[in-house]
Amino acid sequence: MGNGVAASEKTAKQPGRAAASREWNGRNRRVRPRLRALVAVALALAYVLSLAIISIEFTIASRDRGPTVPFSLMLVAGGLGLVLLIGYIAIRKRFIHPLETMVGRLRTASRDTVAPDWNLDEGATGEIGAIASFINHHSLVVRDAQAALTSEIEERKLAEVRLRSSRELLRSIMETAPDAIVCIDETGAIIIWNAAAERVFGFREKDVLGEDLNLVLQNGDDILRTGAVRGFLDRDLPALAEDPTDVVATRKDGTSFNAEIAFAGWESEDGRCISAFVRDVTEKRQSEEHIRFLAHHDSLTELPNRTLFNDRLAQSLALARRDNSKVGLMLLDLDNFKQTNDTLGHASGDRLLRVIANRLQAQKRETDTVARLGGDEFALILPQFRSAADTETLATRLIDIVGEPVEIDGHEVQVGTSIGVALFPDDGDDIDQMITHADMAMYQAKEDGRNTYRLYAEQMDAEVKDRKQLLADMREALAQNGFQLAFQPQVQLSDNKVVGSEALLRWDHAARGPVSPGRFIPIAEQGGLIVDLGEWVVNAACTQLQTFDTLGLPPMRVAVNISSVQFRRGNLVQATRDILERTGASPERLEFEITESVVMSDVERAIDIMRELDELGIRISMDDFGTGYSSLSYLRQFPIQKLKIDRSFVQDIETEEDSMEIVNAIIGLSRSLNLTVVAEGVETDGQLSRLTDAGCELVQGYIFGKPMMADDFETWMGDWTGGKPR
Numbered sequence: 128m129g130n131g132v133a134a135s136e137k138t139a140k141q142p143g144r145a146a147a148s149r150e151w152n153g154r155n156r157r158v159r160p161r162l163r164a165l166v167a168v169a170l171a172l173a174y175v176l177s178l179a180i181i182s183i184e185f186t187i188a189s190r191d192r193g194p195t196v197p198f199s200l201m202l203v204a205g206g207l208g209l210v211l212l213i214g215y216i217a218i219r220k221r222f223i224h225p226l227e228t229m230v231g232r233l234r235t236a237s238r239d240t241v242a243p244d245w246n247l248d249e250g251a252t253g254e255i256g257a258i259a260s261f262i263n264h265h266s267l268v269v270r271d272a273q274a275a276l277t278s279e280i281e282e283r284k285l286a287e288v289r290l291r292s293s294r295e296l297l298r299s300i301m302e303t304a305p306d307a308i309v310c311i312d313e314t315g316a317i318i319i320w321n322a323a324a325e326r327v328f329g330f331r332e333k334d335v336l337g338e339d340l341n342l343v344l345q346n347g348d349d350i351l352r353t354g355a356v357r358g359f360l361d362r363d364l365p366a367l368a369e370d371p372t373d374v375v376a377t378r379k380d381g382t383s384f385n386a387e388i389a390f391a392g393w394e395s396e397d398g399r400c401i402s403a404f405v406r407d408v409t410e411k412r413q414s415e416e417h418i419r420f421l422a423h424h425d426s427l428t429e430l431p432n433r434t435l436f437n438d439r440l441a442q443s444l445a446l447a448r449r450d451n452s453k454v455g456l457m458l459l460d461l462d463n464f465k466q467t468n469d470t471l472g473h474a475s476g477d478r479l480l481r482v483i484a485n486r487l488q489a490q491k492r493e494t495d496t497v498a499r500l501g502g503d504e505f506a507l508i509l510p511q512f513r514s515a516a517d518t519e520t521l522a523t524r525l526i527d528i529v530g531e532p533v534e535i536d537g538h539e540v541q542v543g544t545s546i547g548v549a550l551f552p553d554d555g556d557d558i559d560q561m562i563t564h565a566d567m568a569m570y571q572a573k574e575d576g577r578n579t580y581r582l583y584a585e586q587m588d589a590e591v592k593d594r595k596q597l598l599a600d601m602r603e604a605l606a607q608n609g610f611q612l613a614f615q616p617q618v619q620l621s622d623n624k625v626v627g628s629e630a631l632l633r634w635d636h637a638a639r640g641p642v643s644p645g646r647f648i649p650i651a652e653q654g655g656l657i658v659d660l661g662e663w664v665v666n667a668a669c670t671q672l673q674t675f676d677t678l679g680l681p682p683m684r685v686a687v688n689i690s691s692v693q694f695r696r697g698n699l700v701q702a703t704r705d706i707l708e709r710t711g712a713s714p715e716r717l718e719f720e721i722t723e724s725v726v727m728s729d730v731e732r733a734i735d736i737m738r739e740l741d742e743l744g745i746r747i748s749m750d751d752f753g754t755g756y757s758s759l760s761y762l763r764q765f766p767i768q769k770l771k772i773d774r775s776f777v778q779d780i781e782t783e784e785d786s787m788e789i790v791n792a793i794i795g796l797s798r799s800l801n802l803t804v805v806a807e808g809v810e811t812d813g814q815l816s817r818l819t820d821a822g823c824e825l826v827q828g829y830i831f832g833k834p835m836m837a838d839d840f841e842t843w844m845g846d847w848t849g850g851k852p853r
């Protein structure tokens with residue numbers, strides 16, 4: 128068969144040669160009979176002619192020799208011979224030659240395995256012609272049939288190859304698929320079970336073939352009896368391709384797991400079948416659950432986060448609106464948490480937060496929500512609260528509980544908390560208002576000394592508005608150069624010389640009159656204005672130093688107060704360097720007053736900044752000393768030159784021995800650390816003499832001079848005689 132294809136291909140590939148050979152055959156067929164006929168006629172003529180000559184010679188001779196074979200007999204014999212010859216030629220032409228040709232072609236053809244266009248003698252007529260054309264016709268039919276057969280065989284071969292490779296593909300997919308592939312027939316019996324199915328379910332293929340799908344799916348029956356799967360098996364649906372659904376699957380050992388299953392339907396010889404693609408999604412579901420949890424919970428304490436808190440608050444308010452009940456909202460902010468965090472390290476800070484979170488959790492009723500809103504801020508949603516009095520009881524309890532000491536890494540740590548309370552619907556009727564008002568109450572608690580609670584009151588709203596207004600006014604005043612500095616002298620007790628002054632910020636508000644720094648500085652700190660304002664103060668103090676020099680005042684230092692926010696957030700060192708360059712003031716004449724809390728909130732960073740300032744030549748004094756939380760061991764590392772005894776101790780030294788003892792202790796500490804000590808807020812002669820006796824070196828207070836505007840200070844200085852002012 129292959130030869131036949133090859134031969135036909137060969138012919139097809141050489142059309143020129145085939146045509147030439149056909150042409151040559153035709154010509155051959157036409158030329159040879161004509162030549163043979165001519166030869167036959169020539170022979171016949173020669174034969175007749177020779178017969179005639181012989182007859183004539185015989186006739187002449189017989190006239191001489193007597194009677195012989197009659198001439199007419201010879202003529203008949205000659206004629207007969209001629210007829211035989213012509214007959215032979217005719218028979219040859221009509222029968223023998225076409226038959227020879229046919230046989231020759233058939234012989235050739237029989238060697239050819241391809242059914243050719245035999246094309247038997249086209250010139251043949253009569254019966255042989257009919258036979259030839261019959262054979263010709265059928266040779267063509269056979270040839271066409273053979274060609275069709277050949278191409279069909281080719282196609283089949285191709286189909287077989289394709290089938291084989293798609294079987295291979297299917298097998299490799301089934302074996303390598305990460306998902307279990309389980310196929311069932313119309314009755315629900317398992318007919319295919321891949322390698323992943325063995326892994327996922329623990330059953331070997333031989334154990335499950337022919338078994339019911341129920342063996343591995345807990346609700347396998349329901350799946351087969353209902354929905355699109357059933358529809359497909361019942362032939363109600365033409366096709367099936369189902370999106371994955373969640374099912375509970377069972378392993379060989381009886382344990383169950385969450386799985387995702389998708390179905391596809393297909394037809395087999397025996398009927399409809401279903402392929403089930405089963406994926407173990409236990410881990411996926413767990414991580415989804417974890418992600419969902421993280422989206423709504425704080426990872427450190429596992430308490431609900433702000434998102435969930437908002438949600439729960441909205442829900443509680445909606446329920447309370449329906450039931451006409453009250454909801455309490457408490458916002459808690461830990462006091463001085465940052466200090467603890469910085470001193471003990473962040474890991475300890477985290478542990479502390481977890482302990483506080485657990486303590487708060489332990490206090491909540493089932494319907495309450497304790498949330499962590501961020502940093503050291505917590506919130507409690509208290510549905511079904513009867514009255515403000517109830518919230519007060521709870522707030523007091525929470526302050527006590529949070530305040531209980533916590534043992535962390537061998538340290539006993541204690542934190543306080545400031546709580547703001549707002550009640551729905553009395554203090555707000557939506558979540559924003561409730562949060563804002565509880566927040567205001569919490570700030571009020573902070574301002575009122577911390578570690579306490581405040582219930583929201585309407586005037587807090589007014590206070591917040593007022594603070595906002597003041598902040599806006601301060602911004603404008605700063606832009607319009609509306610601030611001023613007052614200078615308060617510092618006197619050296621050994622010789623009554625004015626060795627320095629403290630520059631204190633003054634703001635004369637256009638509408639309100641003078642506003643005290645105690646009021647506006649915290650607002651500037653919270654409103655983000657303190658860095659600019661502080662820079663303005665340093666610049667004004669340096670400029671004034673130059674003016675004092677120009678006016679011929681005795682050389683003295685000017686001390687400037689640096690806010691904690693300015694110290695931490697601002698680029699204090701660089702800004703100061705720029706100002707010194709710009710104003711030409713000498714750094715040795717500039718002093719920065721910082722408080723203990725500024726330093727203790729981030730000791731390492733504070734030491735770095737202080738060192739840089741020290742390198743610049745600026746002196747540093749510790750303001751309000753004794754009121755904050757100083758670690759004496761750190762104090763030794765600080766590059767400071769002065770301690771300022773707070774006014775709160777000085778004002779009581781005449782009446783309270785404790786205060787005098789504290790002042791003595793601070794003076795003793797200053798000596799041992801080689802620091803200068805300044806007492807501030809000295810008003811009376813009694814205070815002055817006690818301080819003098821205790822060995823205090825410098826004094827600042829109304830007894831010598833109140834803070835004065837620069838002009839007044841110049842005059843005062845001119846009047847200063849080295850004792851009390853004239």
Ligand code: C2E
Binds near residue numbers: 644664687690750829
């Ligand atoms: P401070 O730095 O402790 O300033 C001393 C305060 O005590 C000043 O109050 C001063 O007027 C007052 N004082 C001084 N001697 C006496 C006295 O004998 N008796 C009484 N009763 N008071 C006396 P002032 O000016 O109201 O400043 C209050 C606080 O505002 C300052 O306390 C300081 O912390 C802050 N402050 C003032 N100016 C600035 C500033 O430019 N920047 C920053 N960050 N804070 C400033």
Ligand code: MG
Binds near residue numbers: 629688
């Ligand atoms: Mg000060």
Ligand code: MG
Binds near residue numbers: 773774807
């Ligand atoms: Mg002070």
